[in-house]
Amino acid sequence: MIRLKNVTKQYGKIKALDGVNLEIGAGEMALLVGSSGAGKSTLMKLLYREERPSSGSIVIGNIDVSSLSDSKIPYLRRRMGIVFQDFKLLPHKSAFENVAYALRGLGAEEYEIQKRVSGALNLVGLLERAFNLPSELSGGEQQRVGIARAIVQGPPLVIADEPTGNLDPATSIEIFNLLSKISERGTTVLVSTHNQHIVENIGKRVITLDKGRVTSDTGPIIRSTGLAQGLKR
Amino acid sequence: MKEIRIIWRTLQEALSSIKAGGFSNVIVISILAVALALFGGVLQLNSSIKQISQNLDTQLEFSIYLLDSAGPQEIANEISKNPKVDKVEIVTKDVAWERFRKKFQFSDIAGNPLPNTIHVNIHKPEYLQEVIKEVKTLAGIEQISYAPELFNGLERVRTILFSFGVLITLILAVGTITIVSNTIQLVIKSRSLEIEILRLVGVDDWFIRGPFIFHGIFYGLIASLLAIVPLVLLQQTVWGSFQASFKTIMPVTFNFDSGADLGVIFVILSLTGILVCGLSSFLTTQKYIGT
Ligand SMILES: Nc1ncnc2c1ncn2[C@@H]1O[C@H](COP(=O)(O)OP(=O)(O)OP(=O)(O)O)[C@@H](O)[C@H]1O
Ligand SMILES: [Mg+2]
Numbered sequence: 001m002i003r004l005k006n007v008t009k010q011y012g013k014i015k016a017l018d019g020v021n022l023e024i025g026a027g028e029m030a031l032l033v034g035s036s037g038a039g040k041s042t043l044m045k046l047l048y049r050e051e052r053p054s055s056g057s058i059v060i061g062n063i064d065v066s067s068l069s070d071s072k073i074p075y076l077r078r079r080m081g082i083v084f085q086d087f088k089l090l091p092h093k094s095a096f097e098n099v100a101y102a103l104r105g106l107g108a109e110e111y112e113i114q115k116r117v118s119g120a121l122n123l124v125g126l127l128e129r130a131f132n133l134p135s136e137l138s139g140g141e142q143q144r145v146g147i148a149r150a151i152v153q154g155p156p157l158v159i160a161d162e163p164t165g166n167l168d169p170a171t172s173i174e175i176f177n178l179l180s181k182i183s184e185r186g187t188t189v190l191v192s193t194h195n196q197h198i199v200e201n202i203g204k205r206v207i208t209l210d211k212g213r214v215t216s217d218t219g220p221i222i223r224s225t226g227l228a229q230g231l232k233r
Numbered sequence: 234m235k236e237i238r239i240i241w242r243t244l245q246e247a248l249s250s251i252k253a254g255g256f257s258n259v260i261v262i263s264i265l266a267v268a269l270a271l272f273g274g275v276l277q278l279n280s281s282i283k284q285i286s287q288n289l290d291t292q293l294e295f296s297i298y299l300l301d302s303a304g305p306q307e308i309a310n311e312i313s314k315n316p317k318v319d320k321v322e323i324v325t326k327d328v329a330w331e332r333f334r335k336k337f338q339f340s341d342i343a344g345n346p347l348p349n350t351i352h353v354n355i356h357k358p359e360y361l362q363e364v365i366k367e368v369k370t371l372a373g374i375e376q377i378s379y380a381p382e383l384f385n386g387l388e389r390v391r392t393i394l395f396s397f398g399v400l401i402t403l404i405l406a407v408g409t410i411t412i413v414s415n416t417i418q419l420v421i422k423s424r425s426l427e428i429e430i431l432r433l434v435g436v437d438d439w440f441i442r443g444p445f446i447f448h449g450i451f452y453g454l455i456a457s458l459l460a461i462v463p464l465v466l467l468q469q470t471v472w473g474s475f476q477a478s479f480k481t482i483m484p485v486t487f488n489f490d491s492g493a494d495l496g497v498i499f500v501i502l503s504l505t506g507i508l509v510c511g512l513s514s515f516l517t518t519q520k521y522i523g524t
Binding site: 048071073074075076077078079082088090101102104105106107108109149153 | 242430432435437440
């Protein structure tokens with residue numbers, strides 16, 4: 001699904017990424033960890049083509065992201081869902097409208113919007129809060145809306161940069177369980193996190209970055225989430 | 234179908250963008266309306282003068298002012314011998330004075346300054362120069378007044394006014410573009426989160442930029458609707474009274490039309506407004522949200 005070959009990203013003199021080689025298969029869930037400034041966000045920005053690599057190649061599915069022209073960016077982003085630390089919800093739109101917003105811009109039919117948005121909200125367990133504004137939802141609920149928005153177009157890939165960075169530990173576990181559930185439905189999920197408890201207990205592939213290099217990689221692990229057990233222990 | 238839905242939703246987004254504009258919309262539209270009204274005024278004046286001078290150009294009539302020493306009847310008889318002349322009418326100085334006083338409601342002032350006048354009608358406009366040449370050879374003629382002389386004068390005035398108007402319009406256009414660009418830029422800034430999200434979820438550029446472009450076009454449309462109002466009023470009041478007084482002052486009679494064609498001017502104004510505003514908002518979106 002994702003293939004990085006010798007990817008380097010340089011900001012002036014700073015090498016945010018330095019010769020990264022990485023392969024993440026379809027339907028796999030991987031955690032990206034590393035200390036602050038290690039290059040996690042940079043890697044993700046390269047994936048959704050917010051930034052271009054200084055050198056190396058990036059391929060997602062059959063799209064060569066590193067050589068993708070600006071005008072093709074929307075095409076790439078419709079095939080991935082992006083989840084943000086700060087949720088990035090529109091404050092004056094309901095949960096439903098936040099999820100539907102992109103579909104409207106893509107010209108989907110009204111009944112299809114209804115169907116897809118309800119489906120996504122149902123999956124994240126927020127159907128009964130569909131018509132609440134973000135300000136009326138808890139942080140965890142807001143992030144669920146963000147995840148519903150990311151998956152509403154049924155993308156093969158979901159990228160989440162510190163999705164639980166603003167949430168308490170219990171809520172964070174719920175969000176990670178939700179992301180595991182999404183990956184178990186066949187979606188590739190790449191999540192960055194600082195949450196050590198989750199990294200140790202979720203039972204997923206962990207990729208460690210340090211100063212722009214991959215310093216360790218557990219490799220693909222096909223195992224259901226161990227988070228619930230982790231909590232009980 | 235899909236395209237129609239996207240356009241429809243773009244319009245809806247434009248509407249909410251306009252609503253978010255609030256009071257600044259009123260200011261921008263007012264300034265635009267004034268600029269367009271001035272531009273329309275120039276067009277209106279130009280077209281009015283043009284209409285008068287065209288009317289003059291095809292005149293079949295000219296007037297002869299006589300010296301007091303000359304006998305109007307003899308001269309009139311002499312002129313009417315010419316086969317190119319259709320009709321000759323004498324207006325004596327007393328009659329002219331009487332009409333003049335009635336028209337302008339003068340109380341008696343000393344003496345009658347008006348000359349005896351002969352109005353001459355010819356069969357075809359082409360004969361005019363020829364007939365005038367012959368009349369000039371007669372004795373007792375003080376002055377001959379005929380339309381094409383005035384026509385040339387009016388055309389000169391029109392050219393000057395029009396060039397001046399074009400200059401003012403260009404200056405206004407630059408100002409308009411600046412104002413619209415700045416306003417749209419502010420709206421874009423206030424909706425930067427929306428724009429960022431739309432980009433991140435892969436919405437196409439046109440759906441993101443479209444509402445702001447429609448916002449600009451809306452300004453142009455409303456402003457041109459407002460701008461035509463003073464022009465209609467101007468036409469109704471000024472043109473009417475001008476027409477009336479022109480008929481009495483002029484040595485010749487005219488068949489005036491309705492004045493400038495406000496329908497055409499409105500089309501020009503709205504197209505200009507839409508084009509200028511649409512283009513400046515288009516360029517602004519290109520600068521601030523283009524890929
Ligand atoms: N736009 C930029 N311009 C210059 N330097 C940048 C830019 N973005 C990131 N960097 C630098 O690149 C390096 C990697 O940053 P990055 O944001 O990827 O780290 P991170 O792993 O996401 O850290 P954190 O865990 O704090 O989010 C840092 O040294 C950062 O200062
Ligand atoms: Mg980061």
